[in-house]
Amino acid sequence: MRTPNTELLTPKVTHSLEHLFAVALRAEFEEHQRDLQVLDVSPMGCRTGYYLTVLNPAGALPLSRATEAVRAMLPEALEIRELPGARLEMCGAYREHDFEQAREEIVRLTREEIVSLEKPPLLG
Ligand SMILES: [Zn+2]
Secondary structure, eight states: OOOTTTTOOOOHHHHHHHHHHHHHHHHHHHHOTOOOEEEEEEEETSSSSSEEEEEEEOSSHHHHHHHHHHHHHHHHHHOOOOTOSTTTTTTTTTTOOOOOHHHHHHHHHHSSSOOTTOOOGGGG
């Protein structure tokens, strides 16, 4: 999502996107990839992107399909009007969010080309 060592996501935006992506990706997989299960969406410590961990029996999810799922999930994430799980009993840092900036980041992502995960740009 971001170029390493240049324009990192802020910690609050990173955290809010984690909550939004978890809900939107689970919904996307629930609707279109019912044989798969999203186990985790977690931010990279360097704040440049996220890891997506999927229970993928027999290699049912090609990386190109995972990329499509990420593309398809972005508009769904924008439909979310209240940040999921951002309450004391559900989040260990419920005050450390920036929902509006996270939404702006998603809008920015919808305008960007999302490179297929089979060809990560930094790995050539
Ligand atoms: Zn949280």
